Amino acid sequence: MTREKAWPWIATAARAGLAGVWIAAGALKVGDLAASGRAVNAYQLMPYETAKVVGAVQPVLEIALGLLLLAGLAVRLSAGLSAALLTIFIAGIGSAWARGLRIDCGCFSAGGELGAGQSPQYAAEIARDLGFLLLAGILLWRPRTRYSLDGLLLGGPTDGGKR
Amino acid sequence: MSKGERDRARARRIVEHQKAQARRRTVTMWTSVSVVLVLVVAGLIGWGMLADQEKATAGALRTPAAAVDDGTAFAVGNGPVTVDVYEDFLCPICHVFENESGATLRQLATTGRITLRYHPIAILDRASNGTRYSTRSAAAAAAAAEGGKFSEYHDVLFANQPAEGSDGLDDARLVELGRSVGLNSTAFADAVTGRTYWSWAAKATDTASARGVTGTPTVHVDGKAITEPSGGPPRPATLEAAVAAAG
Numbered sequence: 417m418t419r420e421k422a423w424p425w426i427a428t429a430a431r432a433g434l435a436g437v438w439i440a441a442g443a444l445k446v447g448d449l450a451a452s453g454r455a456v457n458a459y460q461l462m463p464y465e466t467a468k469v470v471g472a473v474q475p476v477l478e479i480a481l482g483l484l485l486l487a488g489l490a491v492r493l494s495a496g497l498s499a500a501l502l503t504i505f506i507a508g509i510g511s512a513w514a515r516g517l518r519i520d521c522g523c524f525s526a527g528g529e530l531g532a533g534q535s536p537q538y539a540a541e542i543a544r545d546l547g548f549l550l551l552a553g554i555l556l557w558r559p560r561t562r563y564s565l566d567g568l569l570l571g572g573p574t575d576g577g578k579r
Numbered sequence: 580m581s582k583g584e585r586d587r588a589r590a591r592r593i594v595e596h597q598k599a600q601a602r603r604r605t606v607t608m609w610t611s612v613s614v615v616l617v618l619v620v621a622g623l624i625g626w627g628m629l630a631d632q633e634k635a636t637a638g639a640l641r642t643p644a645a646a647v648d649d650g651t652a653f654a655v656g657n658g659p660v661t662v663d664v665y666e667d668f669l670c671p672i673c674h675v676f677e678n679e680s681g682a683t684l685r686q687l688a689t690t691g692r693i694t695l696r697y698h699p700i701a702i703l704d705r706a707s708n709g710t711r712y713s714t715r716s717a718a719a720a721a722a723a724a725e726g727g728k729f730s731e732y733h734d735v736l737f738a739n740q741p742a743e744g745s746d747g748l749d750d751a752r753l754v755e756l757g758r759s760v761g762l763n764s765t766a767f768a769d770a771v772t773g774r775t776y777w778s779w780a781a782k783a784t785d786t787a788s789a790r791g792v793t794g795t796p797t798v799h800v801d802g803k804a805i806t807e808p809s810g811g812p813p814r815p816a817t818l819e820a821a822v823a824a825a826g
Contacts, residue, residue, distance in 0.1 A: 449629050450781065454702060458793040465789075472629035473622045480621030490610035497618070518810065519793070569606045 428561040430554040431485055434498055437548055438482030444524050445475035455522030459508050460515075485555075488564020495555035502549045506542055513538040636785075639778040643725040651783040652696040653720075653729040656688030660825045662818075663696045663799040665792045668716035668736045669703040669743060673796045676812040677737045683815040685730075693822055697733060700784040702795060703743065712747025715771075717780035719753045722770035723762055731760035801825045 445452045453471030457464050481501075484494045509521050513536070521541045560567065642650040652663065662684065666673040688695040699720045701713035716736055723732030735756050741747045748756070754768045770776060787797075791804075796812045798805045800821040805813045813821065 448704065449625070449632060450785070451702070451705065453629075454784075454788050454793070457788055460791070460793070464791075468629065469626060473625040476621045476625035476628070477618060480617055484614055484617060490607065490614040493611045493614050497614075566610065569610065570603055 423558050424560055424562050427554055427558040428563065430551040431488060431491060431495075431561050431564070434495070434548065434551040434555065435482045435485035437551075438478045438485065438498070440482075441524050442475040442478030442480075442482065445471075445522075446479065449475070452522070455520075458517070458519045458522070459512055460517065461508065461511065488561060488566050491555055491561060491564060491566050492559035495552045495559065499549060499552040499556060502545050502552060506545045506549070509538055509541050509545070512536075513542075636778045636781045640782060641775055642779055643721050643776070645724045645727070645729065646721070648696055648698075649786065650779075651786045652698045653724045655685065655695040655697070655730055656691060656693060658688065658691045658693040658826075660693045660822050661696060661799075661801055662687070662693045662822065663698060663797075663802075665698045665700055665787050665795055665797040665799075667700055667703050667713050667795045668720070668740065669706060669713045669747065670795045671740070671743060672812060674737050674740050676796045677734075680813065680815050680818055681734075681737075683818055687818070687822060692826060697729070698783055698787055699733075699780070700787045700792070700795065701780045702784060706743045707741075707745065707747040710746050710749075712741065714777055714780045715747070715750065715753065717783065718774065718776035719757070719771045721776035721779050722767050723757060723760075725770065726757075726762045726764060726767045728757075728760050728762050732757060732762065735760050 445455075449472040450468075451471075452475055453464075453468035456462075456471040456474070457467035459467075461467075462470070478501075481494060481498060485491070485498070505521075505523065512519055512521075518536055520536070521538075523541060523545070555561075643653075645653060647654045648663075664684070666677075684693070684695050687693045699717035701711070701717045703713045704711045707713065720729060720732055720736065723729050739748065739752075739756060750772050753771050757763075757767050757771070790799075798813050798818070800818075803821075803825075805817065805821045807813055807817055
């Protein structure tokens with residue numbers, strides 16, 4: 417397979433992967449919005465009233481973004497918004513690390529402050545988010561993917577190569 | 580093919596290309612608008628879910644008569660210095676803290692030096708296999724306060740603390756522990772099994788979060804957070820010093 421033929425497949429895998437990440441991250445938090453708000457509050461970056469709203473909006477937003485990526489609608493825009501969100505998360509974790517807070521990032525759970533026996537995993541959390549950012553970067557660079565609504569509407573690679 | 584035919588063919592291709600590009604731009608614009616709309620609606624749904632939850636909590640709120648501090652805590656003693664203790668009955672470090680410093684706090688309260696205010700909060704609901712032990716135990720403690728036995732029930736809950744990640748104690752066991760400290764009324768049992776104080780537990784937790792409590796145990800002496808230099812919960816000597824400094 418030549419490189420030009422391989423890219424749509426690589427980008428398709430990135431799209432599916434990023435969609436799965438968002439849907440999982442949102443689904444794990446959406447069941448307890450109060451806990452999600454407390455996890456945001458634990459970063460101590462905004463007043464509690466604001467953190468509560470952010471904590472409630474975020475999981476639903478993550479699920480929606482995941483579903484949009486899964487459908488492949490306006491992939492470049494969805495990937496750009498994903499990259500923006502991930503950058504905010506990385507900055508948040510970095511700031512918690514820099515201030516010496518002892519919290520779980522709350523990325524895939526309603527985290528919050530850690531108990532005495534636990535240690536924060538900031539480096540691993542940031543590395544993981546950088547991996548997700550790479551997926552978003554691939555899609556920003558090569559947004560044309562197989563099996564996408566974009567392909568269906570615009571014409572182009574949608575059906576595994578057959579035109 | 581003559582030169583004129585070739586030119587016409589090329590012009591046709593250019594026009595077709597431009598038409599296709601214009602079409603793609605239109606499609607891209609509308610798909611982008613759709614994406615933004617979907618995300619805005621998703622955000623509003625999240626906000627709406629939060630508002631619904633808060634309304635349900637406020638509507639079902641029942642506050643024990645003995646509760647102090649805007650109805651979110653239970654007091655022991657009435658000394659001049661206020662010591663607030665925020666605890667989750669599932670939190671193992673809270674159990675350690677109670678074993679190490681609980682007696683000191685009670686003694687400071689009974690000798691009239693402090694007003695000890697216990698705030699049972701529920702931040703570890705995710706660690707009891709979906710049975711919400713943190714909420715159930717905090718609500719049961721509120722029911723015990725209504726029955727006049729908060730301190731006794733608080734102590735027996737920690738003495739019988741289940742492990743994090745287990746199902747926690749079931750409601751029947753919570754009622755049984757109540758009976759062991761003299762809470763024999765059906766009112767207590769009904770409050771435990773009927774989830775009477777679940778909304779109260781949610782409100783107490785929310786109030787603590789608004790005060791910047793992000794973990795348990797958290798100890799405030801006259802509103803100021805007190806820890807060991809290591810960041811751990813305060814031991815007796817540190818508590819005594821903080822109370823002496825505040826008083």
